[in-house]
Amino acid sequence: MKRIIQSTDLPDNLKTIANKVFRQERLNDKEGLCLFEEAGLGLLGVLASFTREKKNGNFVYFNRNFHIEPTNICIYNCRFCSYSRKINEKGAWEYSIDDILSKVAEFKNKPVTEIHIVGGVHPNRDLHYYGNMIKKIKEILPQIHVKAFTAVELEFMIKKSRMTLDEGLKKLKEYGLDSIPGGGAEIFREAIRKQICDEKSSTLEWLKIHETAHNIGIPSNATMLYGHIENYSDRIDHLSRLRKLQDKTGGFNTFIPLKYRMANNKLSDIGEVTTIEDMRNFAVSRIYLDNFPHIKSYWPMIGKETTQLSLSFGVDDIDGTIDDTTKIYSMAGADDKKPTLSTNQLVQLISDARRTPVERDTLYNIIREYRE
Ligand code: V47
Ligand code: SF4
Numbered sequence: 314m315k316r317i318i319q320s321t322d323l324p325d326n327l328k329t330i331a332n333k334v335f336r337q338e339r340l341n342d343k344e345g346l347c348l349f350e351e352a353g354l355g356l357l358g359v360l361a362s363f364t365r366e367k368k369n370g371n372f373v374y375f376n377r378n379f380h381i382e383p384t385n386i387c388i389y390n391c392r393f394c395s396y397s398r399k400i401n402e403k404g405a406w407e408y409s410i411d412d413i414l415s416k417v418a419e420f421k422n423k424p425v426t427e428i429h430i431v432g433g434v435h436p437n438r439d440l441h442y443y444g445n446m447i448k449k450i451k452e453i454l455p456q457i458h459v460k461a462f463t464a465v466e467l468e469f470m471i472k473k474s475r476m477t478l479d480e481g482l483k484k485l486k487e488y489g490l491d492s493i494p495g496g497g498a499e500i501f502r503e504a505i506r507k508q509i510c511d512e513k514s515s516t517l518e519w520l521k522i523h524e525t526a527h528n529i530g531i532p533s534n535a536t537m538l539y540g541h542i543e544n545y546s547d548r549i550d551h552l553s554r555l556r557k558l559q560d561k562t563g564g565f566n567t568f569i570p571l572k573y574r575m576a577n578n579k580l581s582d583i584g585e586v587t588t589i590e591d592m593r594n595f596a597v598s599r600i601y602l603d604n605f606p607h608i609k610s611y612w613p614m615i616g617k618e619t620t621q622l623s624l625s626f627g628v629d630d631i632d633g634t635i636d637d638t639t640k641i642y643s644m645a646g647a648d649d650k651k652p653t654l655s656t657n658q659l660v661q662l663i664s665d666a667r668r669t670p671v672e673r674d675t676l677y678n679i680i681r682e683y684r685e
Contacts, residue, residue, distance in 0.1 A: 326347055327347070330348060330352075331360060334360045334363060335363065339603050340600065340601055345549045345553075348600065349549070349593065352593075357593055357597065357626065358596060360600050361599040362626070365627045368606060372668070372682075373630065373631060373663040373669065373670055374607065374672075374677065375632065375634075376426055376632070376674060377425045377633055377634050378633035378635065379428060380431075381408075382430075383413060383432045384408065384432045384433050385397055385405060385432060385433045386399065386400055386436075387435070389434055391509060391510040392508070392578065392580050393510070393579075395574070395576055396433070397433045398433075410449065413446060417453050417454060418453055425457065426456075426458060426674045427457065427459075427674070428450065428458070429494060430459065430460070431461070434465060434513070439470050439473040440473065440485060442470075443470055443485075444488030447485070447488045447489040458492065458675040458676075459491045460493065460494050460534075460675055461490055461493070463494060464493070464498070464514055464518070464519045465496070465514045467482070467522055468514045482529055486530070492531060492675055492676075493526050493533035494533070495533065495534030495567070497514060497519055498535055498538070499536075499538040500539070500541075500547055501520075501550060501554050502550045509538075509541060520558055523564065527564025532565070533566070534609075535565050535567075536568070536569045537568075537570050538571045538573055539573065540572050540573040540585060552598060555602065563604075566606060566607060566675075566676065566677065567605070567606070568598055568607070569610075570591075571611065572586065572615055573585065573586075588619055591619060591623070592626040595623050595626040595628050596626040599626070606677070607630045608629060609628065609631065610624075610628040610630070610632075611632050612632060612662075617662060620662070621666045622666075624666040625666070631663070635654070656672070664683070
């Protein structure tokens with residue numbers, strides 16, 4: 314039976330949009346904006362859940378992963394960043410390759426499937442330095458999927474090694490890079506990007522790196538940093554550019570909205586948006602990005618309970634066990650200072666929200682379904 318809304322108190326514009334969603338038709342930018350501006354939370358929950366159930370049934374995915382952050386030394390000065398330091402500044406760190414490899418060796422007999430590597434843009438490290446790091450990681454854990462380096466880190470290391478994007482990404486693939494995480498996207502609208510992260514890779518460069526990667530068979534994720542100085546139109550502009558690129562390449566797996574966290578950075582004065590706003594953002598992203606297979610809620614950033622709530626607003630993925638290895642969000646004010654969840658805890662968190670937990674690998678191949 315078709316779910317079509319006919320006589321309710323909904324205004325006509327929202328009724329038209331709701332019926333388009335139920336017919337699984339693509340929304341245009343104006344309709345996406347209208348959802349942000351006018352739709353109630355209940356309606357957004359219903360529409361986003363309808364969309365997620367068409368794509369992913371009742372499944373909520375997670376994986377077993379750990380993070381490596383090689384350094385927080387960074388040449389850039391993004392105003393929202395709580396984490397980066399200059400060389401010799403108090404609080405700066407850089408792990409040697411040996412430090413990293415001994416951390417990796419701790420996972421030798423554990424059933425992890427993914428290593429996630431992101432960090433600052435170190436002025437002295439080039440593509441071959443990080444490429445060799447990946448190669449050595451795979452000597453220790455040959456089966457591991459390496460999801461590494463934001464487009465911003467990639468752009469710098471490839472330029473430093475005097476290669477074109479195409480050459481650099483192919484070389485990294487040879488070293489063992491399997492996919493690219495979604496960071497560095499922040500907000501694409503140039504006027505806003507200029508105010509929060511003027512120096513680093515531009516919008517066009519970020520999109521070009523992901524497009525080039527997709528063209529040579531490296532899949533990736535995409536993010537959007539929201540809840541700072543951007544408005545709804547800026548968010549729709551961001552989603553629209555991602556949707557266009559996905560139409561072209563089909564190389565994105567997951568979209569991850571990243572909530573701006575306010576502690577210890579230059580934008581702290583503006584505060585943080587509410588949980589209701591987080592849910593609205595998840596829902597509109599799910600409904601609008603009709604060509605993205607998955608929407609991820611990154612639990613170390615928004616907390617476990619908010620993550621559970623997001624499972625009723627379009628989210629079908631909650632990242633992984635993480636294993637206490639990320640500092641980006643704890644330094645920016647996330648509640649969990651040592652983020653780690655066991656597989657049992659992740660399964661419980663998902664089951665408590667009445668969804669079906671599914672362990673996946675990075676590319677969403679199912680490893681195990683947890684049915685009661
Ligand atoms: O690009 C930095 C964000 C990103 C803050 O692909 C902040 O699976 C909020 O790439 N408040 C890096 N966010 C993290 C990243 C990532 C994370 C989770 C999953 C995946 C994936 C990728 O962290 C940066 C920036 O957008 N960030 N500072 C802050 N104060
Ligand atoms: Fe550097 Fe990334 Fe922080 Fe920007 S967000 S200052 S690129 S570590």
